[in-house]
Amino acid sequence: MTKPAMPRVLRARPLAVRAAVIVVPMVAFVLLTGLVDGGIGVGPAQAFSQPLFLWANALPGLLLAMLLLIASRRVLLSFGLAFLLQTLVYAINALKVSNLNTPLMPADFRMLGQLRRGGLTLLGSYLPASPWPYLALLAAVAAIVIAWRIEPPLFARRTRGKRLISGLVIAAVLGTLLAGMPGWMKLYGGRRLWLEPWSASATAEHSGLVSSLVMFHVNQGHARKKPDPASAQQLIERSDTALREHLQTPAGDQAGAPDIVVIQSESFFEPSIMNGYQDSDLTPNLHRLAAQGDSGPLHVPTYGGGTIRTEFEVLTGLSLRYFDDLQFPYLQMNHRVVPSLVRTLRSHGYETIALHGNDPGFWNRNTAFRAIGFDRFVSRSSFPANAAMDGQYMADRAMTDQIMAQLKDAGPPRFLFAISIEAHGPYDVPPADTAARDAIPVPAGIVGKNKLELQNYLYHMQHADQELGRLAELLAQRERPTLLLFYGDHLPALTDTYHATGFVDGRDMLSQASTWLLVDPRNPMPAKREALASWMLPGRLLEQAGIRDDAYFALTQVVAPELAALTRAPGAPPEREDRVERNADDDMANVALLRMKGKLDGLLPKAEVQTADADTGHDLHADEPESAGARQ
Numbered sequence: 199m200t201k202p203a204m205p206r207v208l209r210a211r212p213l214a215v216r217a218a219v220i221v222v223p224m225v226a227f228v229l230l231t232g233l234v235d236g237g238i239g240v241g242p243a244q245a246f247s248q249p250l251f252l253w254a255n256a257l258p259g260l261l262l263a264m265l266l267l268i269a270s271r272r273v274l275l276s277f278g279l280a281f282l283l284q285t286l287v288y289a290i291n292a293l294k295v296s297n298l299n300t301p302l303m304p305a306d307f308r309m310l311g312q313l314r315r316g317g318l319t320l321l322g323s324y325l326p327a328s329p330w331p332y333l334a335l336l337a338a339v340a341a342i343v344i345a346w347r348i349e350p351p352l353f354a355r356r357t358r359g360k361r362l363i364s365g366l367v368i369a370a371v372l373g374t375l376l377a378g379m380p381g382w383m384k385l386y387g388g389r390r391l392w393l394e395p396w397s398a399s400a401t402a403e404h405s406g407l408v409s410s411l412v413m414f415h416v417n418q419g420h421a422r423k424k425p426d427p428a429s430a431q432q433l434i435e436r437s438d439t440a441l442r443e444h445l446q447t448p449a450g451d452q453a454g455a456p457d458i459v460v461i462q463s464e465s466f467f468e469p470s471i472m473n474g475y476q477d478s479d480l481t482p483n484l485h486r487l488a489a490q491g492d493s494g495p496l497h498v499p500t501y502g503g504g505t506i507r508t509e510f511e512v513l514t515g516l517s518l519r520y521f522d523d524l525q526f527p528y529l530q531m532n533h534r535v536v537p538s539l540v541r542t543l544r545s546h547g548y549e550t551i552a553l554h555g556n557d558p559g560f561w562n563r564n565t566a567f568r569a570i571g572f573d574r575f576v577s578r579s580s581f582p583a584n585a586a587m588d589g590q591y592m593a594d595r596a597m598t599d600q601i602m603a604q605l606k607d608a609g610p611p612r613f614l615f616a617i618s619i620e621a622h623g624p625y626d627v628p629p630a631d632t633a634a635r636d637a638i639p640v641p642a643g644i645v646g647k648n649k650l651e652l653q654n655y656l657y658h659m660q661h662a663d664q665e666l667g668r669l670a671e672l673l674a675q676r677e678r679p680t681l682l683l684f685y686g687d688h689l690p691a692l693t694d695t696y697h698a699t700g701f702v703d704g705r706d707m708l709s710q711a712s713t714w715l716l717v718d719p720r721n722p723m724p725a726k727r728e729a730l731a732s733w734m735l736p737g738r739l740l741e742q743a744g745i746r747d748d749a750y751f752a753l754t755q756v757v758a759p760e761l762a763a764l765t766r767a768p769g770a771p772p773e774r775e776d777r778v779e780r781n782a783d784d785d786m787a788n789v790a791l792l793r794m795k796g797k798l799d800g801l802l803p804k805a806e807v808q809t810a811d812a813d814t815g816h817d818l819h820a821d822e823p824e825s826a827g828a829r830q
Contacts, residue, residue, distance in 0.1 A: 240406035255406030271351035305525030425791035433785035444752035466686030474641025483667030491717030501767035502691030528566035539736035555592035621658035686712035708770035731765035749802035
């Protein structure tokens with residue numbers, strides 16, 4: 199009788215051979231991870247000088263590979279699949295670095311939830327147009343399928359519970375790492391590896407991208423700041439005289455209250471800060487209106503993208519500088535009620551409306567705007583079906599038309615916050631008028647793809663300037679007075695162009711300011727130029743509107759001269775800070791933390807007359823006007 203054939207496994211081989219079958223792929227995985235990473239601290243050349251850096255950077259991938267090995271029993275298949283998934287992360291990181299000049303951060307993975315909320319079209323537009331990356335991906339998948347079919351198992355299917363126990367142990371270890379459990383601080387806390395909390399780029403360069411992600415993830419929960427009321431009180435007391443000068447008794451009659459229109463202009467900045475454009479005037483309407491009101495550079499907390507970072511600061515008056523864990527605030531906020539400019543205006547009888555010609559769920563705006571206090575959110579579905587498009591997105595002129603449709607001369611005053619999208623990147627989509635685009639001059643040395651992208655951007659940016667001028671003219675003709683605040687949320691992601699041209703002030707792109715403008719189109723004011731940070735804009739707007747009973751917003755105006763320039767994009771080189779600035783910055787951090795927690799009011803001086811905010815139970819219905827009895 200013939201014995202049945204033994205299973206085609208490697209178990210019968212000597213122990214040393216079986217160990218080598220696992221160890222060799224592990225070492226290869228570590229070295230290849232360093233090679234793909236490209237960071238100076240984790241390259242294969244550092245394998246003997248600082249091996250811990252290489253192994254720490256590869257550890258999450260190794261744990262995944264071991265888990266797959268236990269499940270599939272195939273070595274090459276498991277390590278190949280884990281390496282492929284890790285390489286996809288590196289490819290996404292390369293896209294982010296090329297567009298935003300910053301590496302992946304843990305909060306970026308929250309964007310996965312935005313793919314089904316209008317994000318797939320917007321984020322997908324940044325994927326490479328060349329077919330080669332996709333063909334390489336298909337080839338890798340094919341190789342993994344072949345490995346699955348022909349590679350012999352390393353061990354038998356039945357192991358009397360050993361596979362189950364080993365799998366549970368490795369899954370538990372990987373789970374604690376993904377959860378950021380405190381025990382991982384011993385490796386990823388920053389004492390053994392290179393961690394620069396203020397610079398994700400430097401951290402990734404020296405410790406590797408994967409280690410950088412793990413370190414920021416693990417440290418995030420343990421470095422969370424707790425507010426110090428005593429520190430906040432010191433700043434308030436030092437500012438008492440100036441603060442009380444900003445605080446004035448609010449008027450009781452709202453009949454003469456102006457409507458307020460705020461335009462967040464996508465990627466808008468003044469090209470004259472670039473070498474090659476310093477003598478040009480590509481924003482004539484901005485310059486004309488700046489001679490009739492307040493304007494100046496605007497320091498913003500992001501570069502090339504992350505619109506909601508600037509948007510959050512403008513709507514709340516809270517600086518993200520003081521909230522390290524809020525990389526994408528709308529995706530991470532867990533507060534049902536957020537103190538804001540919107541709520542202050544509501545308490546003064548304003549109807550508050552947000553307006554954006556895009557999907558209301560993208561960036562989680564529909565939920566975030568409810569917490570911030572908006573009455574209504576007029577999004578893409580409420581625009582006319584034939585609303586003008588230019589390039590990939592809705593034209594700014596369609597937004598202007600919708601703004602004017604929302605303003606009424608009768609009834610309560612209105613606060614309208616409009617978010618443009620025409621100038622959103624990427625800038626490789628042809629606009630409606632390619633001849634006008636091609637006529638835009640570019641600095642010497644900007645050619646090929648960079649030239650086309652710069653011209654596409656400037657084409658849309660000039661439309662934003664034109665619509666600013668048109669909107670100001672329309673508002674000047676209204677019966678009701680209107681304040682107009684206009685600002686750019688960040689510089690466009692034209693990284694290669696900036697490297698080629700440089701900036702007039704000699705600093706890098708992450709240190710450049712956007713621009714802001716505040717005017718009353720019907721009543722020109724003496725021109726005033728001042729540098730502000732985005733979180734200081736609501737205080738300036740409220741003062742101009744005659745609403746001066748919110749002590750927090752008044753405080754932001756007192757500290758503006760000291761702290762404005764400290765707001766900057768992630769990864770920007772730190773500015774020189776003297777001791778006075780550091781003390782004020784630390785104290786303001788505690789003020790902001792207490793403000794977010796709703797524990798600041800008791801420390802602030804009071805205006806003589808206060809208006810209660812009774813809207814904490816307010817609900818928001820996107821795209822639907824509320825009933826007359828819904829307002830409080």
